[in-house]
Amino acid sequence: MNNYNLNHLKELESEAIYVLREVASQFQNPAILFSGGKDSIILTHLALKAFYPAKIPFPLVHIDTGHNFPETIKFRDDIVDRLGARLIVGSVQNTINDGKVREESGRDASRNALQTVTLLDAIEENKIDCAIGGARRDEEKSRAKERFFSHRDEFGQWNPKHQRAELWNLFNGRMNSGEHFRAFPISNWTEMDVWQYILSEGIDVPSLYIAHNREVVWRNNTWLPYSDLIKLRPEEEIVEKLVRFRTLGDITITGAIESGADSLTKVVVEVASSRQTERGNRSDDKRSETSMEDRKRLGYF
């Protein structure tokens, strides 16, 4: 009789829904950080479940670097339409135009670090007191130390050495004015959990995650997608490969892997047997051993 056990995906789902409901109840003006990647897509899906049959009680915030995959933007607009949600776009190009940041130059220039300024501006302008993100603890070593409710000071900074203790499922979202929180409902999910969940729930994801033919360039030990934003170096050539992406960041820094996984089921099988971490193809993480921690301290997502 006594078979009241949840499987691991149902338990993780229940935990995430609980966190999302806490965010909605403890904050005045929360928002979901929506990048168009798989993690923010399942976050939005979980929010739909948490407040059903009411609408998701927060807007989606997209930090637009101007260096997106075109597919991501289309996917974002479709999802916003379908949910009837409000979309707030923070533009890195505008931040550059306003003279608040300067575009990087040099060989491996990217707009990745500039996003932080745009993000903190968007949070301030829209009076967002809790930005909900799809970061997971298994992604990266400094993220392994994150709380579900993560406090940010008035400069938007994270102080990893002085985090609040977080016990049981009691989340403390109290703060002074000018400060804000980041909340991470899928902290305990792994890449494998995310894919299994996408498969079992039949969640739509951008086609970029599935194997497709694409023009790519071999750079920094990865297949970088060819686009107008890439200047070919003398030694480089454009080749067509069957590839897919494990994460989606800017088109200028997100490497593809060679893959024949042309369906969700095959993606799950591939992830299960993968011997590289998913962010292994992200040049933004490779600038130094602690590049994620350094960016997170400043307020990066």
Next chain:
Amino acid sequence: MELLRFTTVGSVDDGKSTLIGRLLYDSKSIFEDQLDSIKESSKKKGIDHIEFAYLTDGLKDEREQGITIDVAYRYFTTPKRKFIIADTPGHIEYTRNMVTGASTANLALILIDVRNGIVEQTKRHSFIASLLQIPHVIVCVNKMDLVNYSKEAYEKIVADYTDFAAKLEIKDVRFVPVSALFGDNIVNRSENMNWFQGSTLINTLETIHIGSDQNHIDCRFPVQRVIRPHSDEFHDYRGYAGRIAGGVFKPGDKVAVLPSGFTTEIEKIDTFDGELDVAYAPMSVTLLLKDNLDVARGDMIVRVNNQPESTQNLDVMLCWLNKKGPISRAKYYLKHTSKEVRAMIKDVVYKVDINTLHREEGSSDIKMNDIARVKLRTTEPLFVDSYRRNRSTGSFILVDEATNETVAAAMII
């Protein structure tokens, strides 16, 4: 597949990092690029072997100083279960971190260096595991390779620990002799210890029965949020969203809503995926009630004939987590389930010396990492169970009104 959350306790010297590294490595959960990066870091520091501590020490300061500052979470999966490890450091702020890691764990892995036997630290770890009511404890008697895999050395520790644990409230203790360094009895059965008939560590982790860890008897549903869509389709919909903290709920159950005490029936258990015939802890659902009552966040829905205690006077074991100790008659925000009230510490009954387990009466000066029995008074009644009976309705935290920091964790006696 089930989910098992466990916490590992012990210091670097006990081989804790090596053990975790071994579990992850032998279960093929360390990726090649992670391994390369650890090898690189180890080499830079002039260490010959692969330093698995670099896997869990994620922050810059931790790597530079070679210490673990904070709880780190690690994940691995075997064909049978998914595991979440809360890896807690053995050095500074020890109690605070271990209590945090233990609060969500089904199981504690306690390491003992076979050469040293039960030391002060072992007692401290075991006391906290008992205080936090972690349902299962596995004692790993490590470094068996250094005592020639001696059966006698192992059995002495089993006997000593069994003796000691009798003073605590640990329901389920198991032992396994291991060498984390060489992998004996971690994932693969040791050929050096044929005398050991028990399960390997991973086998125990995979098969230990955790189905009874949740309370499926006392129905407790703290209301997190009222769901009112205000749409044409769901015009009169009024649902109470929350995560079940105990018991099993079914439509038709007679329930009472606290604090009003009004009784009604569960009309429906709703979710995005459809209505449910039965819901139990720790599911997140939405309850719809037959009568239109005034129910808000912080209220609790319970069975009419099985109710928690309603009280403003709390008798608890308190763990102080903040550098600044409590000031006499200071008031704190108290967070219990979805309810928030204000509270005042009235009396410190005794402090526990966690190294000797002795009670120090008449000592009211509480500092960081202290564990004490205290009495509190709240502004409004809370609906509580003893922590022993329910880890969710039996626990709360205190928040400093000035700094907003979480300063204490409490377990109701």
